[in-house]
Amino acid sequence: MDLYGSMSVFVQIVEKGNLTAAASASGMSPTMVGNHLHALEKRLGTSLVNRTTRRQSLTDFGRVYYERCLEILRLVAEVDAHALANHIVPRGRLRVTAPVSFGAEGLMPVLGDYTARYPEVELDITLCDRTVDLIEEGVEAAIRIGSLPDSGLIARPLMPYRMMICASPDYIAKHGEPHRPADLAGHRCVAFRYSAESAWRMIGEEGTSRVRVSGMIQVNNGQAIRVAALNGLGVVMQPEVLLAEDVTAGRLIRLLPNYELPSRPMQIVYLRDHYMSPKLRSFIDFIADRFGV
Structure with a gap:
């Protein structure tokens, strides 16, 4: 059985006092709750709950394991919440590169609007006229001028560079x-x-x-x-x-x-990634809106 799910059921058993109440709180049958508990005890090689016909109590190891389960479930919930927030709100450092002339005269004047709209994104801009390897140098997006080689990058066209x-x-x-x-x-x-x-x-x-x-x-x-x-x-x-x-x-x-x-073609390029971060998506959409064809 799923270890995380079994831990969650075990916490319900402890906090509700018995398997029947834990089943009601968990939305499953008492038999399924019992199966989760048995799976945990088999995995751990020891009993977690002392069960009699009238009452149940935690074993010494069960008390320690309960506290650890609470800590683990809390950490998982925090990580999930953080991941959800990152999927909704653009935040974090975003590394971008652009050619010197366009970067200084075209890109920099509009970045104030971007940072005002997305104040939790920290932009790290490198201006250079060489072709930067996005993977090797840890860059997430690049504005490039001229025809692109077949590099496997995703490119969104921008206005021609006149x-x-x-x-x-x-x-x-x-x-x-x-x-x-x-x-x-x-x-x-x-x-x-x-x-x-x-x-x-x-x-x-x-x-x-x-x-x-x-x-x-x-x-x-x-x-x-x-x-x-x-x-x-x-x-x-x-x-x-x-x-x-x-x-x-x-x-x-x-x-x-x-x-x-x-005139020369201009585009913003980025790595192919099914799970594009909100910060990268927000920047690409912003640049395409300001400099798109």
Whole structure:
């Protein structure tokens, strides 16, 4: 028989005073109550209850076992209650990773709304541009940009990661404004180091244009490229989320606005898990609501 169930019946026998009353309280027959008691005594190899035709009393071991049963049943009830609460209320530490530019400029500004809605979730955010191994590094969710390999992860699509070409008003005043993609070949461009050898691609009425840009500065960080543009060091192509506020404020000028720039797919990914925690589910739903397609 189920040990936990038999312990529960034994406690009822002790507290109700006899098998008949314990059966009534437990919603089972006196025979079944007796079977639970016999199963416990057989398992333990000793008697728990002294039974006569007129009364019953606990053996010395029965008294000790009763106290231990009370403690075990209390602990099980507490664990069950804690598990139930965790299935209802998002709580605990949630480890998330995101690319640097999107994380700093897109993700961080909205997290105040998330923490206000779910105050018992502690967010541990890592911003990096490398691909993090969720299992190896104990990360529960990652925002990723670009096409995903077949990794076995679950992915929810987010809005495309759009790009923008900009320069500062001071730079434009000194060097003029490019009106066609080919004009960029004569401008100083601040390129992202890891794509410096690649051409900038744009789509317009004349079709797709690929312009190999050049300049004196290559940088491996999007925020640094933004600062370079703000200080008039050249033309930049960077994510819209990184430059849009500067364009609105007039600190940067959007160039070639009639040309479509390449966008990259963006998604939030997480491990396949039948029992998804409320904290992870709440975060995924929040991100999909804020940045979904």
